[in-house]
Amino acid sequence: MTAKTSRNTVGRSRRTKGAGSIIHRTDGxxxxxxxxSRDPATGKRRFIAASGRTKADARERFDAKVAEMERTGLLPGAKSPYLKDYAERWLEEYRLNVKPTTYRTRAGRIKACMDVIGRVRLTELTPDHVRQCMRVLSKRLAPSTLKDHFVSLKMMLDQAELEELIPVDPCRRVKPPRVEPTETKILSPDQPKQLIEAVPNRGAKRRGPAPTVDVDESWMLLFELAFAAGMREGERYALMPYELEQRDGVPGINVQQQIQQYGKPEQAVIPAWLKAEHLYGILWLTTPKTHAAHRFVPISMSLWQRLWARIKRLGIGPRQLIFTNSRGNPIRSSTERYNWNKALEAAGLPPVTIHSARHWTASMTARANMPDDARTAIMGHTSITMTNHYTHRDEASLAKLLGQAIPDLHDDTDIIEAEVIEEAS
Known part of the structure; x- marks a missing residue:
């Protein structure tokens, strides 16, 4: 070996295969x-490396890395990792691939499960442990929430199976918690108009310097957009003038953003792939819920003109929020819910949720026999299955459709007139 080759080699000691390498780098x-072993999920080569100013420092850091990887299951160790330790690592990786709101919900579900069975080692986990977890949680959770806990646990254990830390996910051998579907109550076809007209009479507490007429108009327009355009809460709160477009002479809204609660800037973890801009407090301006949620929704010329009249009167810029609170900050769902309930009460209407307005929209499009692809596009869903989940047929429309489908099965000439005789008291 030449002197030049010797200098470039960097002090390296050969060890037995699989033991690794000790490298003395050129920087000292x-x-x-x-x-x-290769990553079971991707097949890519994996390495553990640690450096230090001395060989002892490097070794100490290396051993600490190995211990941490064995604790969370990244590296096979003498013992299988505890479920809670694996969950910690799984959530860290999961966080990078989902939106903050999705992560927050999933992390809460996983933590609740870990409080029950987190001290069980992965390889010792059985279907009975899963059943025990569901039994304990069922005492304080609604069936639908309990099922989501089960789904979250299964997602995590499916990954453990993929990483070959367990032979099979024990959740596969457990029946998911039973959930009886509950139907969302919606207003009848003519009741949304009554709700909107009742806004000025709702008797809500006035806050801030904004004139009452502007505040009332704000809620009336927001509620109308919920029914007439089927927009989600965050989509309505994020509406800006530049989203109002006319296509082939048709006025509409090019829905392309929403407001979400991601947390304060110093606490929120925003994945690199997610476009999000901090607005105020815990509120962020971000992309729509899904790719399908980015859509063009036609609206009436009347609604279009009233939106633009508000924009011009208040001097709202192209990329400023059309709807804000008295301090000029984004609308909060709790504030809208308060004014919504007040308007329902003033109109004498049954209590329904704000989100039921989207169900009302989907139901009205079905009532009009709108094609499935059009209904899905307007709702911003990825499939007609989800749109159908939002659809509720009223008795009048069912009777009309059934009357059109079923021919008259009885001869009117055979009808016998009956006289109703009231008994004397």
Whole structure:
């Protein structure tokens, strides 16, 4: 070996295969490096490496890394990792691939499960442990929420199976918690108009310097957009003038953003792939819920003109929020819910949720026999299955459709007139 080759080699000690390498780098630092098994999920090569100013420092850091990887299941160890430790690592990786709101919900579900069975080692986990977890949680959770806990646990254990930490996910051998579907109550076809007209009479507490007429108009327009355009809450709160478009002379809204609660800037973890801009407090301006949620929704010329009249009167810029609170900050769902309930009460209407307005929209499009692809596009759903979930047929429309489908099965000439005789008291 020449002197030049010797200088470029960097002090390296050969060890037995699988033991790794000890490297004395040109900068004077020492490095421990070892190749481990390929990633079962991707097939890519994996390495553990740690460096330090001395060989002892490097070794200490290397051993600490190995211990941490064994604790969370990234590296096979003498013992299988505890379920809670694996969950910690799984959530860290999961966080990078979902929106903050999705992560927050999933993390809460996983933590609740870990409080019950987190001290069980992965390889010792059985279907009975899963059943026990569901029994304990069922005492304080609604059936639909309990099922989502089960689904969250199964997602995590499916990954553990993929990583070959367990032979099979025990959730596969457990029946998911039973959930009886509950139907969302919606207003009848003519009741949304009554609700909107009742806004000025709702008797809500006035806050801030904004004139009452502007505040009333704000809620009337927001509620109308919920029914007439089927927009989600966050989509309505994020509406800006630049989203109002006319296509082939048709006025409409090019829905392309929403407001979500992601947390304060110093606490929120925003994945690199997610476009999100902090607005105020815990509120962020971000992309629609799904790719299908980015859509063009036609609206009436009357609604279009009233939106633009508000924009011009208040001097709202192209990329400023059309709807804000008295302090000029984004609308909060709790504030809208308060004014919604007040308007329902003033109109003498049954209590329904704000989200039921989207169900009303889907139901009215079905009532009009709108094609499935059009209904799905307007709702911003990825499939007609979800749109049908939002659809509720009223008795009048069912009777009309059934009357059109079923021919008259009885001869009117055979009708016998009956006289109703009231008994004397």
């Amino acid at each position: 630092r020492w490095e421990f490096r070892r190749e481990i």
